[in-house]
Amino acid sequence: xxxxxxxxxxxxxxxxxxxxxxxxxxxxxxxxxxxxxxxxxxxxxxxxxxxxxxxxxxxxxxxxxxxxxxxxxxxxxxxxxxxxxxxxxxxxxxxxxxxxxxxxxxxxxxxxxxxxxxxxxxxxxxxxxxxxxxxxxxxxxxxxxxxxxxxxxxxxxxxxxxxxxxxxxxxxxxxxxxxxxxxxxxxxxxxxxxxxxxxxxxxxxxxxxxxxxxxxxxxxxxxxxxxxxxxxxxxxxxxxxxxxxxxxxxxxxxxxxxxxxxxxxxxxxxxxxxxxxxxxxxxxxxxxxxxxxxxxxxxxxxxxxxxxxxxxxxxxxxxxxxxxxxxxxxxxxxxxxxxxxxxxxxxxxxxxxxxxxxxxxxxxxxxxxxxxxxxxxxxxxxxxxxxxxxxxxxxxxxxxxxxxxxxxxxxxxxxxxxxxxxxxxxxxxxxxxxxxxxxxxxxxxxxxxxxxxxxxxxxxxxxxxxxxxxxxxxxxxxxxxxxxxxxxxxxxxxxxxxxxxxxxxxxxxxxxxxxxxxxxxxxxxxxxxxxxxxxxxxxxxxxxx
Amino acid sequence: xxxxxxxxxxxxxxxxxxxxxxxxxxxxxxxxxxxxxxxxxxxxxxxxxxxxxxxxxxxxxxxxxxxxxxxxxxxxxxxxxxxxxxxxxxxxxxxxxxxxxxxxxxxxxxxxxxxxxxxxxxxxxxxxxxxxxxxxxxxxxxxxxxxxxxxxxxxxxxxxxxxxxxxxxxxxxxxxxxxxxxxxxxxxxxxxxxxxxxxxxxxxxxxxxxxxxxxxxxxxxxxxxxxxxxxxxxxxxxxxxxxxxxxxxxxxxxxxxxxxxxxxxxxxxxxxxxxxxxxxxxxxxxxxxxxxxxxxxxxxxxxxxxxxxxxxx
Ligand SMILES: Nc1ncnc2c1ncn2[C@@H]1O[C@H](COP(=O)(O)OP(=O)(O)O)[C@@H](O)[C@H]1O
Ligand SMILES: [Mg+2]
Numbered sequence: 001x002x003x004x005x006x007x008x009x010x011x012x013x014x015x016x017x018x019x020x021x022x023x024x025x026x027x028x029x030x031x032x033x034x035x036x037x038x039x040x041x042x043x044x045x046x047x048x049x050x051x052x053x054x055x056x057x058x059x060x061x062x063x064x065x066x067x068x069x070x071x072x073x074x075x076x077x078x079x080x081x082x083x084x085x086x087x088x089x090x091x092x093x094x095x096x097x098x099x100x101x102x103x104x105x106x107x108x109x110x111x112x113x114x115x116x117x118x119x120x121x122x123x124x125x126x127x128x129x130x131x132x133x134x135x136x137x138x139x140x141x142x143x144x145x146x147x148x149x150x151x152x153x154x155x156x157x158x159x160x161x162x163x164x165x166x167x168x169x170x171x172x173x174x175x176x177x178x179x180x181x182x183x184x185x186x187x188x189x190x191x192x193x194x195x196x197x198x199x200x201x202x203x204x205x206x207x208x209x210x211x212x213x214x215x216x217x218x219x220x221x222x223x224x225x226x227x228x229x230x231x232x233x234x235x236x237x238x239x240x241x242x243x244x245x246x247x248x249x250x251x252x253x254x255x256x257x258x259x260x261x262x263x264x265x266x267x268x269x270x271x272x273x274x275x276x277x278x279x280x281x282x283x284x285x286x287x288x289x290x291x292x293x294x295x296x297x298x299x300x301x302x303x304x305x306x307x308x309x310x311x312x313x314x315x316x317x318x319x320x321x322x323x324x325x326x327x328x329x330x331x332x333x334x335x336x337x338x339x340x341x342x343x344x345x346x347x348x349x350x351x352x353x354x355x356x357x358x359x360x361x362x363x364x365x366x367x368x369x370x371x372x373x374x375x376x377x378x379x380x381x382x383x384x385x386x387x388x389x390x391x392x393x394x395x396x397x398x399x400x401x402x403x404x405x406x407x408x409x410x411x412x413x414x415x416x417x418x419x420x421x422x423x424x425x426x427x428x429x430x431x432x433x434x435x436x437x438x439x440x441x442x443x444x445x446x447x448x449x450x451x452x453x454x455x456x457x458x459x460x461x462x463x464x465x466x467x468x469x470x471x472x473x474x475x476x477x478x479x480x481x482x483x484x485x486x487x488x489x490x491x492x493x494x495x496x497x498x499x500x501x502x503x504x505x506x507x508x509x510x511x512x513x514x515x516x517x518x519x520x521x522x523x524x525x526x527x528x529x530x531x532x533x534x535x536x537x538x539x540x541x542x543x544x545x
Numbered sequence: 546x547x548x549x550x551x552x553x554x555x556x557x558x559x560x561x562x563x564x565x566x567x568x569x570x571x572x573x574x575x576x577x578x579x580x581x582x583x584x585x586x587x588x589x590x591x592x593x594x595x596x597x598x599x600x601x602x603x604x605x606x607x608x609x610x611x612x613x614x615x616x617x618x619x620x621x622x623x624x625x626x627x628x629x630x631x632x633x634x635x636x637x638x639x640x641x642x643x644x645x646x647x648x649x650x651x652x653x654x655x656x657x658x659x660x661x662x663x664x665x666x667x668x669x670x671x672x673x674x675x676x677x678x679x680x681x682x683x684x685x686x687x688x689x690x691x692x693x694x695x696x697x698x699x700x701x702x703x704x705x706x707x708x709x710x711x712x713x714x715x716x717x718x719x720x721x722x723x724x725x726x727x728x729x730x731x732x733x734x735x736x737x738x739x740x741x742x743x744x745x746x747x748x749x750x751x752x753x754x755x756x757x758x759x760x761x762x763x764x765x766x767x768x769x770x771x772x773x774x775x776x777x778x779x780x781x782x783x784x785x786x787x788x789x790x791x792x793x794x795x796x797x798x799x800x801x802x803x804x805x806x807x808x809x810x811x812x813x814x815x816x817x818x819x820x821x822x823x824x825x826x827x828x829x830x831x832x833x834x835x836x837x838x839x840x841x842x843x844x845x846x847x848x849x850x851x852x853x854x855x856x857x858x
Contacts, residue, residue, distance in 0.1 A: 072650075073650055077641055147639055155624060156654050
C-alpha cells in the first residue's frame with residue numbers, strides 16, 4: 001500500500017545538475033560561435049564573447065529594487081485582470097462537493113483520504129492552469145502592446161524583467177494557493193467524521209531481505225503469480241523469513257512497529273481468523289532472539305505492535321527467565337563496513353535493530369514490500385502534514401511559472417501555453433515511461449518500429465524479422481530515442497510533487513525523500529531558465545511581429 | 546559648434562520577416578548630429594523612418610548597418626537610459642495602472658530615493674495637468690490624457706536627453722499648445738530634445754533645427770530660420786493704414802526699386818482663434834455665441850471680433 005520514499009542525495013543531485021548545466025552551456029557556446037562566423041565573419045566570435053561578458057555583468061548588477069518593481073507590476077496586472085476570480089470557482093466547487101462525497105460508515109478513515117485527495121486535486125487543477133495561463137500571457141502581451149518598449153527604455157536589464165515576472169507570477173500563485181488551502185482545510189474539518197483521528201504517521205523505514213523456506217538468504221521472496229510483483233511472499237510454517245534492519249536514532253521507552261501485510265491463502269484453512277505473523281527481535285552477534293507475541297494479520301488495515309524497552313525471555317533449555325534491554329542488548333552499533341547497514345536511510349546513531357517476521361500458518365503465504373513495515377515515531381499533527389503537502393503543490397506551481405515565463409520569452413502565448421502544459425503533463429504522468437523508452441526497457445522500440453508493429457499486428461516482444469527494411473526502421477528510430485534522452489534532461493520529473501498522496505494515506509510528507517527533491521528540481525530549473533529567458537529577450541528585437 | 550549628444554553615421558535599417566527575407570528598407574544611410582541643448586525635429590511623412598530612427602537610438606531595434614553614439618555610449622548600452630526620457634509614438638503604458646502608480650513604477654526603475662520619487666510624481670502630474678485624474682486607471686484616459694501621462698513618464702528621471710515620438714499626435718489645439726510650451730520649457734531647463742512629427746506647424750513652432758526624412762533618406766537638414774526665411778523678400782507689419790498712406794508708401798518703395806507684391810490685412814491662424822475662444826470661455830463661463838439677426842454666416846464663436854493677437858509667435 002505504501003511506497004517507501006527513495007532518499008535523495010543532494011550532493012549527488014547537485015553534481016549531476018552541474019554536469020547537465022555545463023553540458024548545455026558548452027553546447028550553446030559552440031553553436032553560437034559556429035553560427036557567428038558565417039553571419040559576421042571573423043568578428044563573429046568576438047561578438048559572442050563580448051555578448052556573454054555583458055550577460056555576466058547584467059547578472060552581477062541585478063537590482064532588487066527594479067526586480068521588485070517588475071514583480072509588483074506582474075502581480076498587480078494579474079490581480080486587476082481578476083485572476084482571483086478562480087478562487088470563486090474553487091469556493092463554489094466546495095459548496096456542492098460535500099453532497100457527493102458520502103463516506104463509508106464501516107471505514108471512516110477512508111473518508112478523510114477522499115476529502116484530502118479531493119481538496120488537492122481541485123487545488124492542483126485550478127491553480128496550475130491559471131498560473132500557467134497568466135505566466136504565458138504576460139510577456140507576449142507586453143511585447144504585442146509594446147508596453148515593454150517603455151520599460152526597456154529605462155535602465156532595466158532584461159534579466160530583471162524575466163526574474164521580476166517569475167517572482168510576480170509566483171506571488172500570484174502563492175496567494176491563490178494560500179487562500180485555497182485555507183478554505184480546503186476548513187472544508188475538510190467540517191466534513192470529516194467525528195470518530196476519525198486526524199494525524200500523520202512519521203515512519204522510519206528499514207531495509208528488507210529474505211530467507212527462503214530452507215533458511216537460505218535470498219534477495220526476494222516468492223512470486224505468487226502477479227504480473228507486476230509489488231510484494232514478495234513468504235511461506236508460512238517454514239523457515240521462510242522476512243528480515244528488516246531499522247536504523248534507530250535515540251532511545252525511547254517504547255517502539256511501535258506498524259505493518260500492513262497481504263494474506264495469500266493456498267487453502268481455506270481457518271476462515272474465522274486471519275493468518276498469524278510473529279515478529280522476533282534478533283541480535284545475531286550475541287545470538288539473542290526475543291520472540292514477540294504472534295498476531296493476526298489485519299488485511300485491509302494495518303497492525304500495530306508495541307515493543308517495550310524491557311523484554312522478558314525464557315531460555316529454551318534451562319527455562320530460566322531473564323530480562324533484556326532493547327537498546328543495550330538488542331541493537332548492534334552502526335557499522336559503515338556492513339553491506340546492509342550502508343543501505344539504511346536515516347539516523348542510526350543509537351544502532352540498528354533487526355526484526356524477523358514469519359508466517360505461522362503452514363502452506364499459507366504473507367506478502368510484503370519494503371515499505372509495508374516500519375517503525376512509527378511520534379505522530380505529527382494533521383495540520384503540519386497539510387502545510388507540507390501544500391508546500392509541495394506550491395513548489396510545483398513555482399516550477400511551472402519559471403518554465404512558462406521562460407517559454408513566453410521565446411514564443412507567443414498559445415505556443416508558450418501548449419509547450420508549458422505539455423511539459424507539465426509529460427513530467428507528471430509520463431516521466432517514468434520516458435525513462436523506460438530512453439533506457440531501452442520499454443519493449444517495442446521507437447516511433448517507427450511501433451508503427452510497423454501496429455500495422456503488421458506484431459507482438460512487442462516478438463523479435464523483428466531481419467531484413468533491410470526493419471534495419472532502416474531501427475536506424476531511423478535511433479536518433480529519435482537518443483533525442484528523447486536529451487529531452488529527459490529538459491523535462492522535469494514532476495512525480496516528486498505528489499505530496500498530497502502521503503497526507504491522504506495518513507503519512508507525514510517525508511522531507512528527504514519528497515520535499516527536498518521537489519525543492520531541488522524547482523531550483524535546478526530556475527537558473528537555466530532565467531539565463532535562457534534573458535538571452536532570448538536580449539537578442540530579440542522586441543517588435544511585435 | 547556645441548558638443549554632439551547624438552551622432553548617427555550611415556545608419557541603415559532593413560526590416561526582415563521571420564525567415565530573414567527583406568520586407569522594408571526603413572532607413573538608408575542616415576547621418577546626422579544632435580547638439581546639446583537644442584530642440585531637434587525629425588520631419589517626414591508617415592512611414593518615412595522617424596520612429597525607426599528613434600527606436601534604433603534607444604536600442605529597441607538593432608541597426609542593419611552604421612553606427613550610433615548616444616550620450617557617448619552605444620545604443621545597446623542599458624546604462625545610457627539613466628539620462629534618457631522617451632515618449633513612444635502611442636503611449637505604450639500599462640492600462641491597468643493609474644497615473645500615480647504609473648509614475649511610481651517607472652520611477653522605481655531608476656535609482657531615485659522613495660521620497661524623491663513621490664515628490665517628482667506629484668510635481669509631474671501637476672506639470673502635465675492631470676491632478677484631477679491621478680487615481681484613474683489609464684484605460685479610462687482619453688488620447689490627450691494618455692499623451693500627457695506619457696510625457697510625465699518620460700521625465701520621471703529628470704533626463705538630459707528627451708526623445709519624443711509625435712508628441713502632439715491626437716491632442717486638441719489646446720493640448721498641442723500645452724505640449725509645445727512644455728517642450729520649450731524642457732529646452733529652457735537645459736535638456737536636449739529630439740522630437741519627430743509630421744505636423745509641420747508643431748515642428749516650426751518649437752524646433753531649433755530640423756531634418757526632413759523621406760523614404761528613409763535624409764533630404765534636408767538645417768536650422769528652422771535658415772530653411773524657412775525667404776532671403777529675397779521683406780515683410781513689414783504696421784498698425785492699420787488708410788488707402789492714401791498706402792499709396793504714399795508705394796510711391797516711396799517704387800523710388801527704391803522695390804517690387805510690392807501684396808498689401809493685405811494680416812489674418813490670425815485658426816489656432817490662435819481657437820485658443821483665444823477657449824481661454825475666454827474659461828474666464829467667462831456661461832457666455833454663448835448668439836447669431837445676430839439675419840446674419841447666419843458670421844464666422845467663429847468668439848464674442849468679440851478677432852483682434853491682433855499678442856500671443857502669436
Ligand atoms: N516592425 C516593423 N516591421 C516591418 N516594417 C516596419 C516595422 N515598423 C516600421 N516598418 C516600416 O518601416 C517604414 C518606416 O516606418 P516608421 O519608422 O514607423 O515611420 P514613421 O515613424 O516615419 O511614420 C515604414 O515603411 C513601415 O511600414
Ligand atoms: Mg512614427
